[in-house]
Amino acid sequence: MLIALLTDIHGNREAFSACLAHARSLSVDRFILLGDYVGYGADPAWVVDTVRTLVDQGAVALLGNHDAAIDGADEDMNILARESIRWTRGQLGMEQRAFLADLPLIHEEGNVLYVHANGYAPRSWHYITDTLEAARHFSRVEAHITFCGHVHVPMLYHMSTTAKVGSFSPVADNEIPLLATRSWLAVVGAVGQPRDGIPAANYAVFDTARQSLRYFRVPYDNATAARKVREAGLPEKLAQRLEEGR
Secondary structure, three states, rough: EEEEEOOOOOOOOHHHHHHHHHHHHOOOOEEEEEEOOOOOOOOHHHHHHHHHHHHHHOOEEEOOHHHOOOOOOOOOOOOHHHHHHHHHHHHHHHHHHHHHHHOOOOEEOOOOEEOOOOOOOOOOOOHHHHOHHOOOOHOOOEEEEEEEEOOOOEEEEEEOOOOOOEEEEEOOOOOOOOOOOOEEEEEEEOOOOOOOOOOOEEEEEEEOOOOOOEEEEOOOOOHHHHHHHHOOOOOOHHHHHHOOOO
């Protein structure tokens, strides 16, 4: 089975549409979405409605911190995130907000864990950005493979049977075997807010039969997405991020 993993869409209709089309061209069997459908981008309502449709068709959708902030607190967010969340609240209807509020934090299938931020304290929204934080995850989570988002930069961590933790930046469109002799933590990267200096959208496909992972970079019309951010009156920095991938 091929599972498309998409996360951190952040109201970016153009990036989400491009990734969905790319995944469907690969004949993926399922979609699992790892959270943060809103915030930063100019099309939160369209994105939420699209996620709802995917869930109706059998997809799994998880809660992200920006989704949780729609009907929750935003004081712990940076100023750009707060401004975009407060704008986004006015763009969503009651049914869309209720959908986000009801999303689960985690999803487990056998020895595979899906989560937005981390597996050991999902609602803490702690970031995994280095091997020290990955080691904390591995020491507290029993899953053989964990998929997460939140960081906006694709990365793959692994732990050996002797508890040695390593990491590497995945090369796009390159099959990576998730060896049974190691534990794995895959940070998928962002569909709608890449921050590794490459504007193209990120997503990944997990092959359950081959136990392998493939990351993809999908070019999209980021100029239109940035223009819509400006027209919405959102902070200029949010438009620049889409143009620069930072």
